[in-house]
Amino acid sequence: MTKGSLVNYIWEIKKKSFRWLENNRGFIVVLIVLPLSFFFGLFFRLQKWFLRLLYSAPKKHDERVSQIQTKVILWGKQPRNERKLMCTSRPNWQSLSTTFFRKDLCHKISIPLYDILELNEKAMSVKVEPFVTVGQITDYLVKRGYTLAVCLEVAEATLGGLAMGVGMTTYSQNVGLYQETVVSYDVILGDGSLVTATRSNEYSDLYYTLPWSHGTLGFLVCLELQIIKIKPHIKLEYIPIEGKSKYCELIRHISGANDKTFKTPDYLEATVFSKEKAVIMVGNFADVPQGEKHKINRVSAFYKPWFFKHVETFLEKGRDYEYIPLEDYLLRHNRSIFWVVETMIPFGNNILFRWIFGWLLPPQIAFLKFTTTPGIRAMTFTKQVFQDIVLPMNKLEKQIDKAEELFNIYPILIYPCRIYDHGPHRGQLRPPRRDQMVVKSNYGMFNDIGIYGVPQKVKDKQRFDAVKAMREMEKIIKMEPFTRFTRDVGGYPFLYADTFMTRKEFEEMFDLEAYEKVRTKYKANGAFPHLFDKTKPEINVFQIGEEYADPF
Numbered sequence: 189m190t191k192g193s194l195v196n197y198i199w200e201i202k203k204k205s206f207r208w209l210e211n212n213r214g215f216i217v218v219l220i221v222l223p224l225s226f227f228f229g230l231f232f233r234l235q236k237w238f239l240r241l242l243y244s245a246p247k248k249h250d251e252r253v254s255q256i257q258t259k260v261i262l263w264g265k266q267p268r269n270e271r272k273l274m275c276t277s278r279p280n281w282q283s284l285s286t287t288f289f290r291k292d293l294c295h296k297i298s299i300p301l302y303d304i305l306e307l308n309e310k311a312m313s314v315k316v317e318p319f320v321t322v323g324q325i326t327d328y329l330v331k332r333g334y335t336l337a338v339c340l341e342v343a344e345a346t347l348g349g350l351a352m353g354v355g356m357t358t359y360s361q362n363v364g365l366y367q368e369t370v371v372s373y374d375v376i377l378g379d380g381s382l383v384t385a386t387r388s389n390e391y392s393d394l395y396y397t398l399p400w401s402h403g404t405l406g407f408l409v410c411l412e413l414q415i416i417k418i419k420p421h422i423k424l425e426y427i428p429i430e431g432k433s434k435y436c437e438l439i440r441h442i443s444g445a446n447d448k449t450f451k452t453p454d455y456l457e458a459t460v461f462s463k464e465k466a467v468i469m470v471g472n473f474a475d476v477p478q479g480e481k482h483k484i485n486r487v488s489a490f491y492k493p494w495f496f497k498h499v500e501t502f503l504e505k506g507r508d509y510e511y512i513p514l515e516d517y518l519l520r521h522n523r524s525i526f527w528v529v530e531t532m533i534p535f536g537n538n539i540l541f542r543w544i545f546g547w548l549l550p551p552q553i554a555f556l557k558f559t560t561t562p563g564i565r566a567m568t569f570t571k572q573v574f575q576d577i578v579l580p581m582n583k584l585e586k587q588i589d590k591a592e593e594l595f596n597i598y599p600i601l602i603y604p605c606r607i608y609d610h611g612p613h614r615g616q617l618r619p620p621r622r623d624q625m626v627v628k629s630n631y632g633m634f635n636d637i638g639i640y641g642v643p644q645k646v647k648d649k650q651r652f653d654a655v656k657a658m659r660e661m662e663k664i665i666k667m668e669p670f671t672r673f674t675r676d677v678g679g680y681p682f683l684y685a686d687t688f689m690t691r692k693e694f695e696e697m698f699d700l701e702a703y704e705k706v707r708t709k710y711k712a713n714g715a716f717p718h719l720f721d722k723t724k725p726e727i728n729v730f731q732i733g734e735e736y737a738d739p740f
Contacts (some may be wrong), residue, residue, distance in 0.1 A: 318348020
């Protein structure tokens with residue numbers, strides 16, 4: 189057998205294996221992945237409980253931070269040519285990023301900070317250590333009558349990870365991105381010094397560049413976040429709309445994009461089920477009237493329909509409302525990880541499955557990453573899409589068209605969000621353009637478009653070039669026949685997901701002027717990886733994209 193024929197034979201075996209896995213993924217997930225994920229999650233929860241038992245002591249926060257400073261200072265005493273760039277020792281599989289940064293090439297520093305430190309009801313803020321999770325803080329605050337102003341729907345996400353990356357939610361049309369709700373950051377710099385960065389103190393330049401920096405400017409050791417008062421329930425109104433222009437215009441209107449004086453609801457989102465059909469959800473804090481107790485719906489209960497499937501029923505039922513306990517609402521997409529679990533378990537929303545196996549959901553994201561081999565990574569990267577992109581809401585119709593043209597994946601998530609104009613070079617996001625600004629305000633109304641799932645071409649066994657599609661969506665391409673979209677309209681991809689840009693293209697999309705100055709000023713150069721290097725895929729996306737573009 190020649191070398192060429194051997195390579196072809198191995199490739200055919202790989203394709204047949206992947207095809208078998210793809211065709212039988214639902215049963216494999218139920219019989220193998222979910223049980224293993226459950227025990228993995230149980231072990232992980234016990235481990236976190238043990239770590240909190242061992243390390244949890246808010247009064248020892250300063251002592252633990254001092255120990256981290258000592259580790260950084262000791263690193264700095266190594267000969268310059270022997271120093272590796274620093275990163276946290278937290279394993280890649282514990283993060284929500286789809287990429288696997290090469291931490292094995294770095295000097296890893298342990299950051300054992302898992303505590304909620306202080307609730308300040310007068311200042312309406314809470315201080316936390318960076319590895320406090322969304323689930324942990326939600327449980328803590330809701331019992332006390334509060335929630336974070338921006339609270340992600342995925343319980344496993346860490347508050348520090350969101351602060352160094354980006355986050356938004358259905359309250360963001362009122363307050364903006366997660367970073368706008370940060371009161372202060374406590375950060376250990378590359379020389380071991382500890383500073384507190386706020387909007388107005390001497391470290392304000394650091395304050396504005398820490399978001400979207402992904403741990404490349406220092407080690408975050410404490411975070412103070414804005415909270416809001418709540419009521420026990422959300423009155424959620426479901427508004428089904430037929431006609432793309434109609435639902436796009438209505439969500440612009442309700443979000444206040446057309447008029448800043450319009451009283452926006454507490455929570456607002458839309459799920460687009462086809463180009464012409466969507467359901468807009470309008471939520472407000474509420475007490476349940478005595479005569480409407482029957483309209484309470486605990487949407488996150490394991491036996492309930494997945495939330496997006498429940499929402500879809502209103503396309504037929506028509507406009508209606510119900511009352512959802514706040515914690516259920518905040519974690520409404522957690523069980524099905526929006527609609528990602530449907531790609532893994534196509535029959536997962538079946539009533540029998542929910543009652544028998546629903547308690548096993550969601551599969552632990554950490555477990556899925558922990559068990560991801562290079563082959564699985566290559567296959568999922570080219571056959572599935574996981575993208576959140578921030579785009580101006582005045583281009584919403586074009587977003588829907590472009591997403592269908594490139595991916596043809598439904599549902600699509602729409603979260604309205606303010607992007608504030610903090611002035612030029614005040615972080616990695618550029619100020620909104622004049623045509624994107626809400627009249628007589630200091631912000632533009634943008635939105636997150638969430639595209640998750642398997643492209644229709646992959647389902648139809650047609651050739652799908654993931655790299656070409658995402659590069660076109662990122663709109664960085666200058667060569668025909670590509671069109672530029674995300675950058676041309678003034679948007680940004682979330683960097684937790686795979687990006688497909690060269691360094692030059694990355695610098696064109698993001699404003700790195702302040703970031704580069706801060707890296708020099710606060711001793712990050714030579715101490716921490718650069719943002720581009722930290723967030724780029726660890727695989728050769730162009731080679732793998734071409735290799736796996738053909739259907740199996």
